[in-house]
Amino acid sequence: MKTTLICALPFILGAATAHAEETLAIYNWGDYINPEVLTKFTQETGIRVTLDTYSANEEMLAKVQQGGTGYDIVFPSVWMEDIMLKLGLLERTDIDKAADFANIDPQFQRAKGDPEGHYCLPYAWGTVGIFYNEDVTGPITGWEDFFAIPGRTGKKITLLDDMREVLGMGLIMTGAPVNATDPGQIQAAAQYVISHKKDVTAFTYESMPLLVSGDIAAAHYFVGGNMYAVDHPNIKYIIPEEGATMYQEDICVLKDAPNKAAARKFMEFYLTPEIAALNVAQQFNGTPNRPANELTPDFIKSNPNINVQGDTMARLQIFEDLGPALKAYDRAWNAIRTAQ
Template identity: 30%
Template sequence: MRLAKYLMAAAGAVLLAMPAHADGELFLYNWSNYTPPELLRKFEEETGIKVTLDVYDSNETLLAKLQAGAAGYDVIVPSSYMVKIMIDEGLLEKIDAGQMENGSKMMAPHDTPDFDPKREYSAPYMWGTTGFSYDSERVPGGELPESWSAVFEPIDELKGQIFMLNDEVEVYNSAAYYAGVPKCTEDPAEAQKILDILTAQKPFVAAYNSDGTIERMASGEVIAHQQWNGAAHRTKEQRPSVVYVYPKEGITFWNDNFAVPKGAPNLENAKIFINWMMKPENIAQASNFTGYMNAIKGSTDHMDESLKNDPAVAMPEEYADRLRPAEDCSDAARELRNRVWTRLKS
């Protein structure tokens, strides 16, 4: 796993019962290219808390690290289904985000999600979708179908020109949508259909990599890329010919959340940071950087117009029935998925 470290400034608006200026440090473990450096500098200038940022490339990487006993992180950013897994495994501290000063600014339904109904263990960060992007200037006719077929049964011109995310869940789920089987299936025959699709696609795939999706597409290194919608937005700012697709077979709708690992060394600073990030102007700065929407009331007043006008971010209403929520699969389904992923990557 590529591990980037930034030593930066931290913190801002604080909990009502906490001092306006704190001391110490904060260790943030987040997805790569998902944290605005200038926002961390602002946080430090306002609070005096020094931030060290490490990055990961999948929820499974994050979970494995915590399960292995990794200590030292204060704030992590798991996706919705992973929050539930971590709660069940006793890996998270209770932080009662809804009771924080800015907790009342959480918008419905993000204030009472199924995976943490009372927001006792988490607070919302960004939310979005996982589809794919392509460069319309580099495909015959300038258009690919609004279907996963574009990447799973690609035209010859795309051979070696497709990147997929290095993410077991996202790759498996997209193939499940295309196969027409439940993504949490426990049926080996259905899992085999998914594996067959991914195996047939593999000769067309240059690599599986979740880092650098924006740079790779913007530079023209590849023609098509499985991509998160916020990354697609940032790609289009550099290469306007890029198109983000909502496949007709289904597209995962997800949200990422702040949480605090059990035994975090700087628990109070973690709470200060999470509350500060729920302040509208701060979370809006994160949205402007990442290209994703957030779940905080009043934040749109501080957001770039380009976000509001890009269909990759502001999804057209006609695509609403294509959204498929993230699911917490059973142990049996997760084991089957992992076996498919292991076979694919071997």
Template identity: 35%
Template sequence: MKQLVQATIAIIIACFLLFFASRSLESVGMDGSKDTLTVYNWGEYIDPELIKQFQKETGIHVIYETFDSNEAMYTKIQQGGSSYDVAVPSEYMIETMIEDDMLIELDHSLLPNAQNIDPYFLDLPFDLKNKFSLPYFWGTVGIVYNPTMVPEDLTFTSWEDLWDERLKGKIFLVDGSREVIGMGLNSLGYSLNLKDDVALREATDKLIQLTPNVKAIIGDEITPLMINNEATVALTWSGQAADMMWENEELDFAVPEEGSNLWFDNMVIPKTSKNVAGAHAFINFMLDAENAAQNADYVGYSTPNAAAWALMDEEVITDERFYPDEELREHLEVYENLGLEWLGKYNEYFLEFKMNLN
């Protein structure tokens, strides 16, 4: 009888231990609970200290994962194998994700810091009334170059400067069909969202004439090459140019007057989220003026947070290369969702251009 009582007590204790262990696992968010938040963002696109600060203030543990393209991000979220609570796609991909019913509508009552955003960056065509997204960073596509390594008369205020024969073998291009084909279209005075085979043919033919000047089409390797003066000219994004210029003060950046891309990366909550309240808390935290200023100083990209501007170096926010005035913005276009058919055509023309490189 004594052994039976001891066994019964042991079973009861084991049950209690199992119960408390399961509650402990839940409390640390092993099941994607309210104490864990999974953020999916571009690489090197947040100040790590802000993640630590958010965790300290909220008690929410942040799992931070990165992607290197909108398409990779889209595919992983669509597959549903991972439960992401916050993601940071670009404007055209946000439009696609809305169409594909992949996003949760934001509860703006939980996002009071949204009032810090400059109205210029709100209510844009890809997400009217910002039902599904709020701005994180923004910027342009332009030309970074070393003035000491190019002829003095080339200031790259025009796309035409890239076709100058004196730049033979000196230009690097980012590996993106929208950026490169868009450059060709803009150089001819066309919209970079054009759905017209004749114009795309004309733009591609003109780009093929550029091939003698193109040294390579590459990705993030552009940054160290430009920093170390191993490259002379590059088509790139403004934030990437800012990173280069921080390390190499000889470099300069220009947005050609014919027009270019105005891009946005916005914060969204995918329907895979298991912590919607925590996702709202994180977005609101990132929109705080002090946090947004700190993040912009660390990342180097332009912040849409008007309240943060008062806390930042005036030389930064008045630098029209990275904070272009309204006159220049009138010549900039946001990428539109082209649809699968036309996106495929842009990719085909881009591939044709690449195949003509020596």
């Protein structure tokens, strides 16, 4: 769902209508919304939608802080939403007052700065685990198996080009929480990753095309990568037995959004269970919309690595705003990237 090569190249959806002059400018992760959702929104409201994409929370924040972007809606991860709230970058929408807000499972109102949903709407959630070519690797169960693949098969593996996700994996494997602020724990996580760096061919968001083409044997990637593997039964996805991270993004309206009314209409539109389910059917992730879960395709509902339950959910951790400790993560990430 996130790719560094997808950048600010907008595309426009929807036919001209009597209200075609009204537009909604969306800034979202690459490949993180079903185009049908945007088409249906235009058909229903007459509001023309433009979409630009980013590959990292930090990239989105930097652009928003520059100002004058013209964007109405962004999709920050929960921890980034908390940062943006502190910086005064988000508009209060009172979306929690909408009648259909009752569809949202309260456990997904995770933002510490917006626990009641006055600002943002829970959008989607999922896991970050391992995709692998079972024809090459055989069955694997976790991170230890993942890092053993190059030595055992001579084939390449990739890690995400994502500071929090890579260090989160290192923290899990060294017995620390993914939101650790202790410098020693952060350093130990970085050393774990560095100790395996020789087996990693790249830090990238372009893993799934490489895996499907056979250029790599396994990849650290988001569950949404299943959209690339539909026609490739040899490509499997697992949530590592040692533990993994989960993510959640929310729909937020920017304080300087040019069209806040259209943004609010989109949030209300996305509360419709059929629309949230339509997105899940293409994105292969979870939705906070409870009625929508019953409308998702059977192949998603029956997949325990997508529709996560019970003990597996207990192995997942979600990122939080690190505050001043973020500097230690930046240093650790730089050490990983520059290590020989």
